[in-house]
Amino acid sequence: MFQTFQLQSGPDHVAERVKALRALMTKSKLDAVLIPRADSHQGEYVPASAERLQWLTGFSGSAGLAVVAKKSAILMIDGRYTVQAKAETDTTVFEVSLLPRARLSEWLVSTLGKDQTIGFDPWNHTGAEIARLKTALAAKKIKLKPLAKNPIDTLWGKARPKPPANPVIAQPLALAGRSAADKLVEIQARLKTDGQHAAILTLPDSICWLFNIRGSDVAHNPVVLAFAVVPASGKAELYIEPQRLDAETRAHVAPVAKLLPPKAMAGRLAALKAQGKKVRLDPETASFWFEMKLGTAAISRGPDPCILPKAIKTEAEIAGARAAHIRDGHAVARFLAWLDDNAATDTLDEITAVRKLETFRRETNMLRGISFATISGAGPNGAIVHYRVTEATNRKIEPGELFLIDSGGQYQDGTTDITRTVAIGKPTEDMKRHFTAVLKGHIAVATARFPKGTRGIDLDPFARRALWAIGEDFDHGTGHGIGSYLSVHEGPQSISRGGMAPLQPGMLISNEPGFYKVGAYGIRIENVVLVTPPEQIGDGERQMMGFETITLAPIDRRLIVVDMLDQGERDWIHTYHRRVFETLAPQLDQATRDWLKQATLPI
Known part of the structure; x- marks a missing residue:
């Protein structure tokens, strides 16, 4: 397996490790220490040897920063990790805050005294971060001190994993x-x-x-x-x-x-x-x-x-991405058919689903790895945006609930990322209403036409309008860039409230609006789309770019409230599902082909 399910960390050792760090701080004449998730390459993902934030706090998410002062400590995370962070760290030691890192300075200014000193590892913070902090701390004369050795490495000692040295x-x-x-x-x-x-x-x-x-x-x-x-x-x-x-x-x-x-x-x-x-x-x-x-x-x-x-893919990379998504679509279709066949047996759980989907991807004989740890959320776990199932949290997939699975594969010709939300048994009217609002946002992005210079921030409201109309929203971005057998999260493009980079032909980006009812269910529909070249539209005076959807897998028709869709949205669903069937069916076994035919019937 490319994914394991053991609990990676937890709150058990947090208090003793923070106590040891404070002793080291006293010896080094430091009043506070910064512990970011980042490593010396500032990537979203880090090797085991650089999981310093997790070692100290127990928090295993992919974004966060901790500060330990002499009498207080804070763990700053974003909205994806609200539930996870509080479960993984010791909240008697760390205050868990949703304040973004841009406001780290406010906590430092309010917590530390004049002329006090903050230690930091110069390898693990960017120049821009340190410049902003210096400016914000200057009025109180709080000093930032680069450290010759990371104090977490000192405390971690021989138990710290070796840095990776794998073949190139x-x-x-x-x-x-x-x-x-x-x-x-x-x-x-x-x-x-x-x-x-x-x-x-x-x-x-x-x-x-x-x-x-x-x-x-x-x-x-x-x-x-x-x-x-x-x-x-x-x-x-x-x-x-x-x-x-x-x-x-x-x-x-x-x-x-x-x-x-x-x-x-x-x-x-x-x-x-x-x-x-x-x-x-x-x-x-x-x-x-x-x-x-x-x-x-x-x-x-x-x-x-x-x-x-x-970010602007070559023709070879685009061809590879299309091929990878067709291959991945076969695996996902087999998985969804298997899920439907077994959902009523009362034998399925989140881990079983992850293992089965990876098995189908492996059977393509071209899988190099998964592109991130699969998010497999049954019922209320689906409402945890970046939920990672472990043996401790593993939940049965029960009738009457929604099941959200967000996954991807790494193939040498392309990187995939797909989310589907599936009804297990009979869904409630609220589930269907929320799902259809998310679907309307997804279609609005997929069918958008836009001129040169359009940024992700300009398109982000397209994904939210239907949810806003019913008094709902989601707290993550609508889309992120996708690499070519590289990182599943790639800049500079994004569809989000912070997406300032103009979209350009050849960029791959995800389209993934969602809705999350805490304690009940989560909904997300994600496809990868390709930005297409500008073209004339009728008699229009400006050429317009658009998106080609390259992810191929059915969207659960059982969750769609047809009356909430206009004719254009219904046509999009029909056209997409017809393409899914015609592209995938020839290479599927008969049972899966029969299931896919039913799953892609007109709504």
Whole structure:
């Protein structure tokens, strides 16, 4: 299995570990310490050796930050983790707050005294974070002190897992669609245009994209943890232990990059600084450590130059994504048919469902991994947005409830992400009404037409209007970017209240509105869509982009209130379901084909 169900952490050791940290703080003359979820690469997912926040607080979510002061402590999380955080940490030690990190400074100013000192690991915070904090704390003269060693690592000791050192593999040109050399030419041209001598790359997916390499250093993400320096001219430098690349991968990388051990990075930065070079560094993604080493004069602040070109998929990547979603659709259709066949047997639970879906994906014989831990939520667990089932929380899938399953696969030609909400037995009228409102929002996004320059924030209300009309909403974004055999969450594009990046043809993005009735059920309908090129619409004077839905799996017709849909929405459902059946049916076994035919009948 690519997923395990043991409880990863909990509140049992929180009090003693915080007490030990406070003792270390006293010895180091610190009044508070910051403990973020982030590692030195600032990715959403981190290796086991960097799970410092979980080790200290028990909280295992993918976003959060803790602060431990001498007499108080706080765990800051976002709205996805409200229930989870309170269950996993010791709430007698940590206050759990929904305050976003942008307001961390308010807690620090109200908690700490004048001239007190906060310790932080410069590898685990971005330059932008530290700059904002310094400004906010200046009035009270609270100091930020970069630490030479992370105090959690000291306390964790020999029990801390070793950093990953897994093999690096090449991503074939046939799947990437562009050579590393071609990508390097584009990045170097950008540097020259911007008057910069070099760029520092710290994001694993940017580095993997640029050099057409993949790895397995982080669970569910086929990335390599490494750093890179890209000069405006000449070969790039890839900072990774050379023995991690076999002869074939070395030959793949050699034409475009020199291989150097990570310990050589500090010396390289010192040389760039001494030579008076202008070095591009992304303050929103690069660790503060790089700013310490380069110094203000050498830094030319700007976004990671790989982020945008990586998000605009090549024709080969688009073809791969379509193929991966068809393959994944076969597995999901088999799973949904199996679920319907067994739902009334009183033998199903959340873990059984996860295992069965992974089995169907494995039977494609092309699965490289899952793209995130499957969210398998029965009844009230479906209302926990990022619920992760464990042996302790595993719940039966009962008649009269809704079952939400959000999952994805990593295939070498594409990354998938799909959510379906299924009626187990007879649904209530409220379930159907809420489901149909979510479906209307999903269709509104799927059918949207929009001009060049449209941002995700402009489209986000499309997904919410039907819910707003009945006095409801959801607290997560409507869509996130999707990588090409990379991270399932990719920027800069998103459909959300914070989605400021213009959507461009070739971007992959999820469409996933939802509704969550705490203590009862959750609803989410998610497909991946591709931004299509601008085209003329009738006699219109402006060309419009749109979305092509590439996820293929039926949407539960039993939960649809037909009278809530207008004719255009009904037509979309009919057309989508016809395409699902015609695309998937030829490769399915007879029993699944028969089930799919029923599941995709006109409503």
